[in-house]
Amino acid sequence: MSQRDQQNPARPLSPHLQIWRWGPHMLVSILHRATGDGMALVGLPILVWWLAAAASGPGSYATFQAVMGSPLGLLVLVGVSWAFFNHMTSGLRHLVLDIGAGYELDTNRRWATASPIIGILLTAAFWAVILLK
Amino acid sequence: MGNGTPIGRVRGLGTAHEGAHHWIVHRMTAIGNLVVMSYLLVSLALLGDYGHASVVEWLSSPLAATAIILLVISVFWHARMGLQVLVEDYLHEPGTKLAILAALNLAIIGGGAFAIFSVATLAFGRTA
Numbered sequence: 061m062s063q064r065d066q067q068n069p070a071r072p073l074s075p076h077l078q079i080w081r082w083g084p085h086m087l088v089s090i091l092h093r094a095t096g097d098g099m100a101l102v103g104l105p106i107l108v109w110w111l112a113a114a115a116s117g118p119g120s121y122a123t124f125q126a127v128m129g130s131p132l133g134l135l136v137l138v139g140v141s142w143a144f145f146n147h148m149t150s151g152l153r154h155l156v157l158d159i160g161a162g163y164e165l166d167t168n169r170r171w172a173t174a175s176p177i178i179g180i181l182l183t184a185a186f187w188a189v190i191l192l193k
Numbered sequence: 194m195g196n197g198t199p200i201g202r203v204r205g206l207g208t209a210h211e212g213a214h215h216w217i218v219h220r221m222t223a224i225g226n227l228v229v230m231s232y233l234l235v236s237l238a239l240l241g242d243y244g245h246a247s248v249v250e251w252l253s254s255p256l257a258a259t260a261i262i263l264l265v266i267s268v269f270w271h272a273r274m275g276l277q278v279l280v281e282d283y284l285h286e287p288g289t290k291l292a293i294l295a296a297l298n299l300a301i302i303g304g305g306a307f308a309i310f311s312v313a314t315l316a317f318g319r320t321a
Contacts, residue, residue: 093275096272097265099272100273101276107265108304111252111265112307113253114249114306114315115310130240144230148230151223154265157222158220186234186238
């Protein structure tokens, strides 16, 4: 009798979130998916609009600038830039994990804690450069 | 799906029913994104202002136009793969899944083509 035959069909494929004791790696994993898909759904339309408005002429571009330069627009841009830097740092962490490194418990916890913090710091640094130049 | 070896029993059981190629291309485009997004962010930081004239002058140079066209390809490809995983993980009805993935392809290819054409328009000198 194979292992599959012994399985209770009512069992879920894998335990869901509430089963596990929370650790920083779980937040990083969830944020990685949320920021990546958030950028795909919000950031890419803004990128396309920006490029198309620039190509369409000063009038279209002025509309883009008025909307994205408004307080709400800037909030969205700050959010997208945070999503980028957060996704980039957790993505770099993933690339390291993918080559098989960084699975020791304390190392893993340290970088899981560090990556969202570095993401926030990079976002702040980017906007400081933009706003202070 | 075999029932002999352990790998044979699990092969094809993920939500996508396949995976290694998708997984590798997702990482490869991630590395591409690191390069082209670094270029974009440094360019934005160095740009004098964000008015139409400055942006067009920058975007119509051969280097910037090439970089941003490559950015659109790498980022849109990577984003499509990420959204595909999202759909495969959370939508369980095969018909809905197929419809959403078809719509996703249309949106990504349409949006990407529009973005690339816009940059090419500027690079080839027609500033409307």
